[in-house]
Amino acid sequence: MSDLTLRDVLDFRPDPWQATAQVWGRLAQGVDDVAEQVIRGTRDLVHVWPDGRASAAAVGKAEALRAEVSNVYNPAKRMADALEHHAYAMVALRRQAEEIVASARQAGYHVDMVTGVATAPPSADTAGGLDRFSRARESVLRYLPTVVDYARTQDDATANTISVNVPSPQAGFGTGQLDGVPREVVEAQSARSPAETNAWWASLTPLQQEQVLRRFPELVGGMDGIPVSDRDVANRSVLERQSALFQQRLSTVEDREGYLWSILRQGRFSDVYPDAEDPRTALEGELRKLASERAVLSGKLRGIDAISTRLHDPDLPEAYLIGFSSDGDGRAIVSVGDPDTADNVLTYVPGTGEKLSHVGGGIERADDMAEDTARADKDKTTSVVYWYGYDAPDTIFPDAGVDSYAEGGGRVLDTFQTGLRATHNGDSPSHNTVLGHSYGSTVIGHAARGPGFDADAVVFVGSPGVDVNHASDLTGVRPDQVWATTAEHDIIRWIPDWDVVHGNDPSEPDFGARVFASDPGEPDDEAATHSAYWDQDNIARWNMALIATGQLPKVQ
Template structure:
């Protein structure tokens, strides 16, 4: 009976969402950025280069290993948007290419500041970006932060609510590991805006999952350590859909509305699966059902889901999990360096 009542409530809430947002959601629905990087057509016309859409990250890495440093730099200067976004390209060369691409786009000049290590930058749509904190190739441990809604190239590192941004989460996690972990803030997919149909459905997450799988394949192709994924809010939907194919040793979800799976076993991953949800997080009010494509299924933080629990008693709200001094951040740091939550 309790489950039946919960389903009725969920149906009512979903109906309200559809009827209340259909007008504006249809007009403001996000178009997922996917496929080959910008500039790919020009790249394809420039000799025998790997196809950005069909070549695997391993094939891309193998191709670049055949090139002299001079030839590599030449390609970065002539095709910065392709080289800067192509998984499997040497890390330092991607940084170089993205500095060139950012210098040509006055909207995001702050991302071109000296010392920033921009691993991906795509200005299409609202813009996607990935930034590395630490040395990706020499660090024994690597973590990747996958954010949720309302994150793009403009809001990726906003100063307001810093621990709700991938930049703030990444810097906080790296500090908590005392610099022992290289952290990638991966705002590499088109996120939902606000609370509407995009946030309640899995369309954007499906494209994001494909991009995340390819991104982790690219990390492996250049010799980086197998990452731990830290997936916030709608980002946990992305990680759930990517779980079977992604290269990760751990998948940590926090403030999750669901992973589009009934249990940790249903994710079909060898990675350790962790879940955190603090008592004050409003995400608890979101029904954990999936009905007619709406909703994201079971609560990963529920005991029956089968995920390992991450303590989050001292975290506050939906974006407080990475705040310094919280038990959740201490646990994240332990997981990031290969240990258990503590």
């Protein structure tokens, strides 16, 4: 129990405590930075040097070093927080004590500077009772020992924190083993906001973060609020694992197909389906199912190969895999450059027909826009994100005519944009633009209807409508930052205007968007015109780069 006295409380000065807290805080931050470098520099050792006794020894030593360095952070951070809180709490208690002591002395009370007990002067009650004011003052004075008790409790709490976290001269600072992060804790983050998830992630030591990335990559890889570089690590792991599983399954399917075709040619249907009423029909039915599965597997592997090839291309800017899933039609979010450090972030949302098997084309568009924005503004960095993070319509009719895909996609896009804000660590907030092509613009329309949409500008390219009839209905972005273009010969112009499908055409004057130029396209190939906005010489492409980099007066 602390033996702190009232005199100690009155004499408390926060400066030494705050200065010491800053020292511990700098130590924690420095250790965190070094630990991250150590982890990133050694985590792949087992992959590049997988075999042999020397490899095992090196990997073991690296793991021990990572644990030792990483485990310094939490104790140092707790020390910094405890010392800072102690200074704040004790100053508040000192001010209370100063006010009470001043009041007591003014009334002639004697104050015990050890316990805080205030004693009334002998003449205080000679009339047989205190007046109402004196009784109120006595009630306040009786609180002074309680202030001292609070100060002692605070002193004990700080002393306990110091004794638990200060390094042992014999054992060192980082020898203790911190608890791992259980799956249920990671899963619980999905119900939290990106900002809350980001704060949780920052509270983990680098070693705990590595453990989560290693054990639960499928959970954190798609979690908004986790830094992009860490999501990239998780998703690459999932990508490699899924590729291996699909390759294995494809090999099994192809082997089975080869066997069944051999049986079919030999007419030995009953060898495979001896109990079937019609063995040949049963065998042919299985062949059709296998062919369908083979097509799906081949398509997904094609998409995985496109992603992997881009991630490892040394001749292009560094790319990050921010999201990946092979479920259903699949999902993929790939950024060219790191959105967490970029001055500008352009998120590109594709439209109808997008699948994992088709992501190569979308990633190429992201590369094209990254090249354009780099030329448009050489003084600032721009990251371009290919965001296929929603279930896109499979067909133009009837799927692309309904709102449900846009409603679901809009919610996910909204959270993703909020996550980009939560993880950005530049000196100032990035300039964020969200660009949608075709049905992708409809997705943005649903996301931008909410006032909390985190975007500085939205761009609609070849849009069928965004399910509102005026730019001012998109309350998540300023009306003067709503941009649109539709080529003269784009087939999308055949879609009825206003409320028949997805609302007013954003490129029409009565919508209220800022319309920019695009090449007219081919009147004899309106379908091709719908995808020609990214052609090399199309003026729309340069306009998009100018909008994304904030050079609005130059937009044509």
